[in-house]
Amino acid sequence: MDHVLAAIDGSDNSMRALSFATEFAVNFDATLHAVHVSDAETGATEAVLDEAREVVADMAVDADLELLEVSEMPVRSAHAAAKELLTYAADEEIDHIVIGHHGAGRVERAILGSASETMVRGATVPVTVVP
Structure with a gap:
């Protein structure tokens, strides 16, 4: 395993996922890619x-702590951010993805989408979801 991706958004859940991904990367002697998706x-x-640096x-x-800036993201949605992360994962040949999960309800998921659900369904590599 060479590359681990941790999706970060500043939430407590994503920071727990980053901590897990950091330990995971250390254990597998892998490069950690901590990536935040934003439209600006x-x-x-x-x-x-x-x-994340802390x-x-x-x-x-x-x-590598990175901002993945997407200027054409039409709506700030979890689904759109997850799609960008999946593209990044494919481009960077990521071997494992770690993402936090907010436990959104049905209504919130129907409106905004669930980043973790999109990542799990769309990834071609293993995904660890950290609550």
């Missing part, structure tokens, strides 16, 4: 990346 780089985006700072892991 803002102060909030930098805050997400800064928090999570991986104490671990001996080769980590």
Whole structure:
């Protein structure tokens, strides 16, 4: 295993997923790709990346923390972000994906989609969902 992708959005769930992915990458001597999808780089985006840097700072892991900026994302939805992450995973030859799960209800999932559900259904590599 060479590359592990952790999808981050700044939520507690995604930071737990990042912690898990960091340990996973260390155990498998893999490069960690912590990726945040956004339609624009803002102060909030930098805050997400800064928090992610803190999570991986104490671990001996080769980590790339990235902003995947998508200017043509028509609606800020979990489904659209997950699709971008799946494209990134394919392009970067990711071997394993780790994503947090918010436990959204039916109504929220019907409106926004579930990033974790989209990732699990669309991925061609193993996906670990961290609650």
